[in-house]
Amino acid sequence: MSSIDAEALYRELLGQVRAAYGESLSQAGAPVLAGIYSGGVWLAERLAKDLNVAGIGVINVSLHRDDYAKKGLHSQASPTSLPFEIDNAKILLIDDVLSTGRTVRAAVNELYDYGRPARVELAVLADRGGRELPMAARFTGGMVDVPANANLVLTQRDDGSLSFSIEARTE
Numbered sequence: 629m630s631s632i633d634a635e636a637l638y639r640e641l642l643g644q645v646r647a648a649y650g651e652s653l654s655q656a657g658a659p660v661l662a663g664i665y666s667g668g669v670w671l672a673e674r675l676a677k678d679l680n681v682a683g684i685g686v687i688n689v690s691l692h693r694d695d696y697a698k699k700g701l702h703s704q705a706s707p708t709s710l711p712f713e714i715d716n717a718k719i720l721l722i723d724d725v726l727s728t729g730r731t732v733r734a735a736v737n738e739l740y741d742y743g744r745p746a747r748v749e750l751a752v753l754a755d756r757g758g759r760e761l762p763m764a765a766r767f768t769g770g771m772v773d774v775p776a777n778a779n780l781v782l783t784q785r786d787d788g789s790l791s792f793s794i795e796a797r798t799e
Contacts, residue, residue: 634782634790637753637769638671642678644767645720645751652680659718659749662687664735665706667724667782671753674788675722685710687721689734714743720767724782726752729763754792756780 649658662685663672672684686709721735736748751767756774774780778794785791 632754632772632792634753634792638674638790641751641753641767641769642675645675645679654680654682659720660685660712661720661722662710664689664721664723664731668722670782670784670790671724672722683711685712687735687738689731689738692734692737708738710742714739714745716746718747719745720749720751722751724753725780726755726763726765727758729759729761732763733761753782754780
């Protein structure tokens with residue numbers, strides 16, 4: 629299997645968001661950015677920089693995961709921080725990998741703990757298929773083929789660039 633070029637996927641994702649919203653998301657009526665911890669936050673930070681957005685929200689899905697009893701809270705996870713009003717907001721929810729849809733469901737549940745958005749759109753760097761829930765991204769860097777018994781793991785290097793690795797599942 630060939631390697632997955634996270635930077636190429638990012639350029640595609642950025643191009644799709646720019647095509648939909650223009651060069652800057654800071655104008656009135658544009659969506660606010662909220663990244664799912666941790667890979668989605670890295671993407672949201674980079675999109676914010678490239679699209680001239682002042683700040684982003686961070687969503688921690690730990691408490692809404694359907695496997696919370698098994699996994700518990702991640703000790704290094706940032707708490708949810710949404711520095712904008714959620715009620716009636718247009719939110720661009722950002723994650724690194726879309727697979728089953730369970731993380732997105734948990735993120736939407738977390739958002740609704742803070743208010744009722746007008747709209748939530750999803751942007752993902754990589755879509756690996758395998759949905760268990762009816763979730764779809766409006767913006768996708770690309771479809772990727774990863775074995776069912778492996779995880780696709782996003783890493784952010786010191787220079788801010790992104791890379792993917794494929795790791796065997798431990799569960």
